Amino acid sequence: MDFFEHQQLARRNSRLLLVLFALAVLGVVVAVDAVIGAVYLWNYSDFHAPYAQRPGLPSLFLLVPAKVYGWGAALTAGLILIVSLARVLRLGEGGAAVAKMVGARRVLPASADLLERRLLNVVEEMAIASGVRVPAVYVMDGERGINAFAAGYEVSSTAVVVTRGTLETLTRDELQGVIGHEYSHILNGDIRLNLRMRGVLAGILFIASIGRFLMRASSESRQSKGGGGVVLAGLALFLVGCVGLFFGRLIQASVSRQREFLADASSVQFTRNPDGIAGALDQIRSASSALSSRYAEEMAHMFFAQAVPAWLAGLFATHPPIDERIRRVAPGFQPARYRPRRATAPAASETHAYGRRAGDLGIEWGRSAAASALLVGTLEAEKIDYATRLLGALPEMLRELVREPQGACLAPVALLLVPSEQPMRAQLEALRSAGHAALAERLPAVAQLTRALGPEFHLPLLDLALPAMRMASEESRRELLASLEIVANADRRVTLHEFAVLTLVRAQLEPRTRPDAAGRRKLAELSSAAFTVLSLVGHASARAGSAIAAGMKEMGISGIAPDATALTRKAAGEALEALRELAPLQKALLVKGLFAAVTVDGTIRLGEAELMRAIGAVLDCPLPPLLETLDPATLAA
Numbered sequence: 292m293d294f295f296e297h298q299q300l301a302r303r304n305s306r307l308l309l310v311l312f313a314l315a316v317l318g319v320v321v322a323v324d325a326v327i328g329a330v331y332l333w334n335y336s337d338f339h340a341p342y343a344q345r346p347g348l349p350s351l352f353l354l355v356p357a358k359v360y361g362w363g364a365a366l367t368a369g370l371i372l373i374v375s376l377a378r379v380l381r382l383g384e385g386g387a388a389v390a391k392m393v394g395a396r397r398v399l400p401a402s403a404d405l406l407e408r409r410l411l412n413v414v415e416e417m418a419i420a421s422g423v424r425v426p427a428v429y430v431m432d433g434e435r436g437i438n439a440f441a442a443g444y445e446v447s448s449t450a451v452v453v454t455r456g457t458l459e460t461l462t463r464d465e466l467q468g469v470i471g472h473e474y475s476h477i478l479n480g481d482i483r484l485n486l487r488m489r490g491v492l493a494g495i496l497f498i499a500s501i502g503r504f505l506m507r508a509s510s511e512s513r514q515s516k517g518g519g520g521v522v523l524a525g526l527a528l529f530l531v532g533c534v535g536l537f538f539g540r541l542i543q544a545s546v547s548r549q550r551e552f553l554a555d556a557s558s559v560q561f562t563r564n565p566d567g568i569a570g571a572l573d574q575i576r577s578a579s580s581a582l583s584s585r586y587a588e589e590m591a592h593m594f595f596a597q598a599v600p601a602w603l604a605g606l607f608a609t610h611p612p613i614d615e616r617i618r619r620v621a622p623g624f625q626p627a628r629y630r631p632r633r634a635t636a637p638a639a640s641e642t643h644a645y646g647r648r649a650g651d652l653g654i655e656w657g658r659s660a661a662a663s664a665l666l667v668g669t670l671e672a673e674k675i676d677y678a679t680r681l682l683g684a685l686p687e688m689l690r691e692l693v694r695e696p697q698g699a700c701l702a703p704v705a706l707l708l709v710p711s712e713q714p715m716r717a718q719l720e721a722l723r724s725a726g727h728a729a730l731a732e733r734l735p736a737v738a739q740l741t742r743a744l745g746p747e748f749h750l751p752l753l754d755l756a757l758p759a760m761r762m763a764s765e766e767s768r769r770e771l772l773a774s775l776e777i778v779a780n781a782d783r784r785v786t787l788h789e790f791a792v793l794t795l796v797r798a799q800l801e802p803r804t805r806p807d808a809a810g811r812r813k814l815a816e817l818s819s820a821a822f823t824v825l826s827l828v829g830h831a832s833a834r835a836g837s838a839i840a841a842g843m844k845e846m847g848i849s850g851i852a853p854d855a856t857a858l859t860r861k862a863a864g865e866a867l868e869a870l871r872e873l874a875p876l877q878k879a880l881l882v883k884g885l886f887a888a889v890t891v892d893g894t895i896r897l898g899e900a901e902l903m904r905a906i907g908a909v910l911d912c913p914l915p916p917l918l919e920t921l922d923p924a925t926l927a928a
Contacts, residue, residue, distance in 0.1 A: 294478060294668025294912070298875035301480030302810065304546055305487055311545065312491045315538030316371050319498055320364045322534040327363040328355045367498075375494030382486050386443035386450025387427055389486065389593075393584050395429035395452050400759045401694035406458040412682075413467050414451055417474050417561070419678035419751045421670040422904060422913035424799060425758050426451050426477075430458065436579045437461065437571065440593040441473040443482045446668075446911045447799070454582070460574055468568030469595055471558035471670075478668045478913070479557075480875075481550055485593045492542065492589050498535035536588075540607040543592040547609040555620050563672040569621035572596070576613050576626075660845050660887035664879055667912045674915045681751055681916075689740045693752065698737070699759035700771040703796050704730070705737040706749050707778045707789055718781040725777050727770060746788075746897050747916075750904055753792065757799050768800050785860055787831050787898035791905040794864070798909045812872040814880050818848045820866035821881055824906065827863050828888045831899045838888040846884035867909045882912055 332355065382388045390397070398407045411428055418425040426441070426449040434454035443449030451473055461469065476482055559565045580596035581587075587598045591609045598609075610616075617624055692698035708715050715738070722731040744752070760768065775796060779789040814821055825846070829839035843849060873881060885906065889899040900917040907914040 293665050293879070295875045295879035297479040297668070298810075298878075301484045302875065304484055308484070308488055308491065308542065308546065311538075311542045312375075312495070315495050315535070315542060316368055318538055319371065319495060319531065319535050320367045322531045323367040323498075324360045324363045326531055327359060331355045331359055371494035371498065373494070374497045375491045378493035379487070379490035382490055385445065385448055385486070386441065386452075386482070389440075389442040389489070389590075390427070390429040390450045390452050393431060393452070393586050393590070394433065395431045397762075398428040398430055399694075399762075400699075401691070409463060410453065410458060410466065410470075413463070413470050415682060415755060416675055416678045417467075417470060417670060419682065419754060420674035420915055421474060421478065421668075422907060422915045423447065423449070423474070423477060424908065424913075425754050427758055427761070429453075430455055431582075431584070434582050434584065435459075436581045436598075437575050437596065438580045438582060438598060439469050439473055439595045440485075440590065441476050441482055442486055442593060443477075444486060445483070446477060446913055447908055449477055449482055456578070460578060461571055464562075464564055464567040465571040465574065467562050468558050468564065469571050471561040472554045472568060472595055474561065474670055475554035475557035476550070478670060479550070479553065481554075484546070488542065488546065488592060489589055492539050495535045495539045495542075496589055498531060499533065499539065539588070540591075540609075543609045544607050547592040548611050551610050551616070552619060555616055557670075559620050561670045561672060561675065565621035566624060569617045569624040572613050572617050573624070573626045660841075660883045660890065663886035663890060664883045666917070667879075667882055667907065667914055669915055671915075677916055678751070681748065682755075685748065685752070685755075686740060686743070689744075689752070690755070692737065692740070693756035694759055696759045696763035696767065699756035700763055700767050701730070701733055701737045702741065702756045703753055703760075703792055704771065704774045704778055705734055705741045706752070706792060707775065708734060708738045708741075709782075710742055714782060718778045721777050721781045722774060725773070727774055727777070730770065730774055749788070749792070750795070750901060753795055757796075760796070760800060772797060772800060787902055790827075790860060790863075791898075791901040793860075794867070794905040795908050797864075798905075810872060810874050812874065812877065814846060814848070814873060814877045817869055817873065818851065820869040821846060821848060821884070822851045823858065823862055823866035824870065824881075825884060825888060826858050828885050828899070828902060828906075830858070831896070831902055832889060832891060834892050838891045841891045842884040842888035845887040846880055848884075867906065871910055873910075878910060878912060881910075882907075 381392070398411060400411065402408060402411065407428075407430065410430075414428055415425055417423075424447040426443070429450060429452040431452060431454045435456040436454055437456050437460055439451070439453040439457055441449055441451050451470065453469070457466065457469065476485070555568060558568045562568075575596050580594070580598060581600070582594070582598045584590075591598050594609075596610055596613070689702075693702050708718055715735075719731045719734065722728070722734075741752070760771065763771070775793050779785050779793055785793070822843070825839055825842040829835045829842060832838035843851075870878075870881060885903065889895055889903060895903075895917050903917065904914045906912075
């Protein structure tokens with residue numbers, strides 16, 4: 292399946308999750324009503340009559356008034372739904388909210404810790420190679436087990452979390468295998484499903500928590516007078532909690548195991564190194580992946596490996612057996628000959644691994660609209676090679692600059708400064724006139740660093756700067772967006788490059804008007820918005836008329852007359868926001884049409900490539916690097 296089919300499957304699984312949740316709630320409600328009925332009957336006189344005079348067991352439960360069952364069912368279902376809804380709302384911020392909930396610490400982009408630096412490098416390589424925005428990275432310092440997870444509601448705003456044990460135990464290749472596994476979940480649409488599952492399971496597992504609490508309380512009350520009734524009530528509610536735990540584990544397992552096999556296989560495809568992920572799994576065999584976090588039960592389905600012990604593992608385990616996972620990815624793997632247990636401090640070559648691969652590998656784009664659309668959401672070893680070389684060629688001063696919030700907010704503005712002295716002076720004066728004098732004073736020094744970069748570095752530099760940008764104060768982020776607008780409009784025209792930078796940064800820093808788009812609309816319903824974006828892409832081509840016609844044909848839309856006056860930056864932004872509501876397979880149709888437009892002349896120019904990646908970022912359709920070469924003849928914007 293391609294990216295869009297995986298996204299569609301994830302949405303179908305979300306519907307399955309709701310069905311399983313409804314069945315689980317029904318099972319818990321029935322169990323609670325049985326306990327309520329038993330408590331009622333315990334105080335009912337006929338229940339204590341001689342055995343021969345008692346009604347039969349079914350008849351006994353019929354003696355309980357219907358309203359008792361009704362109130363019990365309503366209160367139980369209400370409690371589950373309230374807890375689940377509260378957890379879903381709490382997780383509304385996406386991956387960052389989950390990371391904070393489990394007590395993970397944000398790894399600062401400027402971290403001096405060698406282990407954390409190596410982790411950031413691996414994550415950055417894969418982000419640039421796949422077109423996914425660089426995610427926030429967190430470490431669970433108190434966890435010594437080897438484990439990790441990725442979480443988020445959108446592909447472009449995820450968080451990657453690893454345990455301290457993962458950092459201290461794994462080699463770079465093994466760490467890359469684990470991160471590749473998590474990137475598979477990101478690209479296959481699992482992260483949104485995982486968060487929803489975590490939300491709905493919270494209510495069910497809450498009943499299990501109540502049962503366990505009452506069991507502990509009842510055991511402590513055995514020594515007191517009258518403790519027998521508490522013991523029985525505690526035991527009964529513990530059994531009810533077990534019902535909740537049963538259904539929670541069943542739901543987790545039902546949607547988890549096969550996805551883990553897929554993620555393992557994808558990791559091998561991404562890294563071309565089956566021994567990497569196999570070695571990480573082998574380390575879990577000799578160490579552990581278990582977690583002490585009180586949220587491990589709810590989140591068991593999200594982790595790289597089994598986070599909590601599984602009873603009846605064949606039915607309730609959230610992950611396949613370690614031996615089977617290793618056999619599938621690396622049938623000839625030999626643990627004894629692989630390596631001894633490593634020291635905790637990585638070598639410098641592991642930490643600063645940019646440029647470690649040789650070769651000048653080109654990145655291909657598809658030679659047809661359909662083939663090009665298949666690039667969305669892909670991550671291949673050749674693209675990681677490309678990202679490694681690209682990142683290794685960035686000046687270290689510039690890398691250090693974008694690792695801290697203030698410098699990261701300067702970089703995108705510096706990219707928009709015109710190299711010529713007179714136009715740049717006008718841009719800086721426009722900033723001073725708008726009240727951004729301090730920023731204008733710092734920009735020329737940063738511009739000297741960015742001016743030496745080739746155009747192929749601009750979007751990767753923005754991606755590297757985004758994590759630190761998001762950590763800047765709200766005032767700094769507002770100043771950044773305002774400054775980008777001022778600099779881009781200083782000459783009263785916005786180039787494609789300027790539009791791409793503005794669109795990408797704004798999409799990442801401004802709150803979305805539709806933060807959790809339903810994803811059910813059809814392209815025919817949004818044909819006007821699709822045509823606006825197609826016109827924008829078409830006008831980037833040397834053959835605008837042919838490009839727009841090719842795109843309309845691929846999308847299957849017609850009857851819309853071009854109107855050059857209607858194509859404004861505001862209209863394009865509104866159109867992109869509306870198109871986020873497209874269903875996954877409808878987005879595939881849109882992307883095919885856009886690729887048909889940009890490839891109508893048989894090549895992709897730099898401006899077109901930047902524009903397509905910016906559009907992909909807004910639509911949550913990550914595009915890897917598109918250019919095969921950087922021939923100066925093809926770099927016209």
